[in-house]
Amino acid sequence: MLARIFHMLVKEFLQLRRDRYARIRLVVPPLIQMVMFGYAATFEVHSVATALMDRDNSQESRDLVSRFTASGRFEVIAIARDEAQLADLVDRGQATIAIQIRSGFAQQLRKGVTAPVQLIVDGTNSNTALIALGYVNRIAAAFASEYASNAVARVAPARLRVIPSVALEERPWYNPGFASRWFFVPGVIGSLMLVITVNLTAFAVVREREIGTLEQIMVSPIRPMEFILGKTLPSFLVGLSEAALITLVGILWFRVPFRGDPLVLLLGVSLFLTCTLGMGLLISTLCKTQQQAFASSFFILMPGFTLSGFSFPIASMPPAMQWLTYLNPLRYLLVVLRGTFLKGLGLCVLWPQMLAMAVIGATVLSVSVFRFRKSLD
Amino acid sequence: MNLGRVAAISRKEFLQVRRDPRSLLIALFMPIMLLGLLGYGVRLDAKHVPIYVFDRDGSQDSQALLKRFQASEYFELERVVDNYGEITAAIDAGRCKLALVVPPDFARRLRDGGGVAVQAIVDATDDNTANLAIGYATAVVSGFSQAVQLDWMRRQGLPDRSATPPLSIEFRTWYNEDLESRNFIIPGVVALVMTLVGALLSSLTIAREWERGTMEQLVSTPVTAREIMVGKLIPYFLIGLVDATLCAAVGIGWFQVPFRGTVATLFVATALFLIVVLGIGFMISVAIPNQLGASSIAILVTLLPTNLLSGFAFPIDQMPAPIRAVTYLVWGRYYVTILKAVFLKGCGLRALAEPLLALVIYAAVVGTLATRAFRKTLT
Numbered sequence: 001m002l003a004r005i006f007h008m009l010v011k012e013f014l015q016l017r018r019d020r021y022a023r024i025r026l027v028v029p030p031l032i033q034m035v036m037f038g039y040a041a042t043f044e045v046h047s048v049a050t051a052l053m054d055r056d057n058s059q060e061s062r063d064l065v066s067r068f069t070a071s072g073r074f075e076v077i078a079i080a081r082d083e084a085q086l087a088d089l090v091d092r093g094q095a096t097i098a099i100q101i102r103s104g105f106a107q108q109l110r111k112g113v114t115a116p117v118q119l120i121v122d123g124t125n126s127n128t129a130l131i132a133l134g135y136v137n138r139i140a141a142a143f144a145s146e147y148a149s150n151a152v153a154r155v156a157p158a159r160l161r162v163i164p165s166v167a168l169e170e171r172p173w174y175n176p177g178f179a180s181r182w183f184f185v186p187g188v189i190g191s192l193m194l195v196i197t198v199n200l201t202a203f204a205v206v207r208e209r210e211i212g213t214l215e216q217i218m219v220s221p222i223r224p225m226e227f228i229l230g231k232t233l234p235s236f237l238v239g240l241s242e243a244a245l246i247t248l249v250g251i252l253w254f255r256v257p258f259r260g261d262p263l264v265l266l267l268g269v270s271l272f273l274t275c276t277l278g279m280g281l282l283i284s285t286l287c288k289t290q291q292q293a294f295a296s297s298f299f300i301l302m303p304g305f306t307l308s309g310f311s312f313p314i315a316s317m318p319p320a321m322q323w324l325t326y327l328n329p330l331r332y333l334l335v336v337l338r339g340t341f342l343k344g345l346g347l348c349v350l351w352p353q354m355l356a357m358a359v360i361g362a363t364v365l366s367v368s369v370f371r372f373r374k375s376l377d
Numbered sequence: 378m379n380l381g382r383v384a385a386i387s388r389k390e391f392l393q394v395r396r397d398p399r400s401l402l403i404a405l406f407m408p409i410m411l412l413g414l415l416g417y418g419v420r421l422d423a424k425h426v427p428i429y430v431f432d433r434d435g436s437q438d439s440q441a442l443l444k445r446f447q448a449s450e451y452f453e454l455e456r457v458v459d460n461y462g463e464i465t466a467a468i469d470a471g472r473c474k475l476a477l478v479v480p481p482d483f484a485r486r487l488r489d490g491g492g493v494a495v496q497a498i499v500d501a502t503d504d505n506t507a508n509l510a511i512g513y514a515t516a517v518v519s520g521f522s523q524a525v526q527l528d529w530m531r532r533q534g535l536p537d538r539s540a541t542p543p544l545s546i547e548f549r550t551w552y553n554e555d556l557e558s559r560n561f562i563i564p565g566v567v568a569l570v571m572t573l574v575g576a577l578l579s580s581l582t583i584a585r586e587w588e589r590g591t592m593e594q595l596v597s598t599p600v601t602a603r604e605i606m607v608g609k610l611i612p613y614f615l616i617g618l619v620d621a622t623l624c625a626a627v628g629i630g631w632f633q634v635p636f637r638g639t640v641a642t643l644f645v646a647t648a649l650f651l652i653v654v655l656g657i658g659f660m661i662s663v664a665i666p667n668q669l670g671a672s673s674i675a676i677l678v679t680l681l682p683t684n685l686l687s688g689f690a691f692p693i694d695q696m697p698a699p700i701r702a703v704t705y706l707v708w709g710r711y712y713v714t715i716l717k718a719v720f721l722k723g724c725g726l727r728a729l730a731e732p733l734l735a736l737v738i739y740a741a742v743v744g745t746l747a748t749r750a751f752r753k754t755l756t
Contacts, residue, residue, distance in 0.1 A: 134512025
């Protein structure tokens with residue numbers, strides 16, 4: 001039996017070696033995707049393009065403006081002359097935020113009346129707008145609090161020292177620089193594994209069926225189980241080496257810390273591979289041509305990708321979608337990837353994810369093996 | 378070019394799509410699926426962030442602060458704990474995103490005066506959610522701080538200037554008034570669908586003839602290379618237009634995304650974009666006589682850049698400069714800009730002259746290259 005599986009493996013790898021496109025397909029696209037995600041996928045907001053109009057031009061208004069520029073989060077791209085120009089800058093998408101301080105700002109502050117500041121936000125990109133508004137709020141709160149202290153300082157300087165205040169001290173764990181890259185790079189490993197291994201397995205079988213060599217193999221003494229092992233083992237090995245390759249790029253090139261145990265990650269990836277190989281095999285039982293396999297895998301991979309927490313948080317999805325994510329092996333692998341990379345977690349925390357992948361993998365694999373044997377009869 | 382022959386090729390290609398249920402699925406069901414997945418599944422704003430609280434003071438003051446967190450719709454108080462260990466475990470297991478630790482002498486230090494810090498331990502693995510959560514938490518704490526100061530000033534008999542807050546920021550959010558993630562994502566989905574329908578389906582056209590062995594038959598007919606190209610691409614062009622209409626209708630009718638521009642602008646831009654992606658898909662198909670290889674390359678060359686480098690989800694202006702430079706080469710960038718402007722901003726043809734011109738140039742270049750790419754040879 002082992003000898004037959006071995007021959008099957010040799011045949012598969014020979015096929016892979018002689019297929020120039022397949023070899024390129026296995027190395028180049030994953031690397032390109034990794035690099036693109038590593039550099040381009042970011043929800044960080046470093047600098048908000050800001051247009052400014054200060055009609056008051058007082059000490060107070062200049063102080064407020066300087067707080068915006070000094071924060072490093074806002075980049076003043078234009079000083080507008082009038083409201084129309086301010087609006088135009090936002091309209092043309094050159095400014096994300098437009099700040100307008102009307103004349104009388106300082107007077108209102110001194111009189112103790114609330115001094116309004118007008119702010120236009122381009123909400124087209126809701127996330128950038130939301131984060132920019134967060135920055136604005138922090139600056140405004142600091143300004144207000146200091147202004148209140150200064151008021152105290154003027155009337156009762158001795159008591160300034162004891163004015164109470166509460167501040168939030170942030171302790172970002174695991175990703176102190178709030179780097180999107182640290183979030184995305186481990187995730188890319190998971191999503192690439194999903195795409196590559198599902199397709200590889202599905203096409204390995206469908207191609208034989210399409211070319212007509214499946215029948216030749218079936219009349220040989222090889223048993224269905226041996227054939228399945230011979231088809232899935234190469235995908236498994238290729239999947240593992242892909243994972244190692246992309247992980248190395250993530251650690252060495254993108255400098256994402258790896259704080260956990262490589263063996264835990266290896267276990268997670270292996271369990272995940274049983275799921276994807278099962279999915280690939282299942283697709284192969286449903287399709288007669290490679291084109292069909294391509295379309296089917298597309299319809300499985302697209303939701304798998306979106307409903308995994310890869311880039312969009314699961315907690316913010318509607319409940320029905322959140323339930324669907326529990327069926328998605330990628331959901332669990334992403335927790336394992338981010339857990340081992342950033343949090344340095346071990347099995348004592350990650351066992352539920354491992355268990356879930358094992359259950360899904362066992363189910364999908366047995367269903368697909370059952371269907372596959374039937375499809376041969 | 379003989380129109381009759383073009384029509385015949387078109388008809389053949391169209392029949393092929395119609396009889397291949399899976400191509401049909403890509404053409405008709407995929408747009409709906411993408412809209413559903415991304416329309417419902419993509420929410421980048423964070424509400425009800427699960428928090429843990431470790432109140433080491435247990436005073437009225439600390440309770441007053443925690444009440445403010447409970448009252449905020451952005452936070453969901455999961456549990457009150459009495460040691461750091463539980464916080465670590467909860468953050469590790471992903472049960473809480475943010476943990477508040479109130480220091481033991483919180484109330485006393487507030488009474489004595491001076492600043493007190495409340496710790497917010499944040500799971501920053503997901504940097505975006507963490508950033509938003511810290512923003513909300515800062516707002517809650519600074520509101521509390523202001524109330525404490527006001528109270529203190531009253532008791533000290535100081536003129537309570539801050540009875541009215543000194544500053545108010547009057548926000549006006551334009552284009553996407555409620556900052557809905559959906560309004561930002563769905564216009565871009567149209568570009569993804571056009572890319573998939575255009576490049577993916579057309580990348581299979583020539584490869585399919587090679588693989589099925591019908592290329593010899595096609596070559597032996599009097600039809601010219603250019604007629605084959607035009608004829609093969611017309612069905613996909615029409616499918617693309619139908620899909621664009623479908624996406625816009627579902628986006629506007631079902632997801633309530635505003636549509637403020639004109640239908641004409643949408644169609645002009647879509648037609649131009651389709652020419653570009655169809656041309657590229659066709660060239661890939663000519664270059665790679667293998668359906669699987671062709672479709673993988675098509676995804677890599679068209680879908681990936683449109684997904685990542687077009688501003689569809691990730692803001693271009695926040696990317697590093699070299700990547701930002703690369704985005705100018707991505708045709709999807711111009712189309713996504715136009716889509717977002719047409720849906721949300723209501724810009725007309727004139728305001729969008731720049732991205733439209735870029736698409737025109739792309740369409741002309743790609744169209745020319747595509748017509749030269751295919752020759753009627755069997756080698």
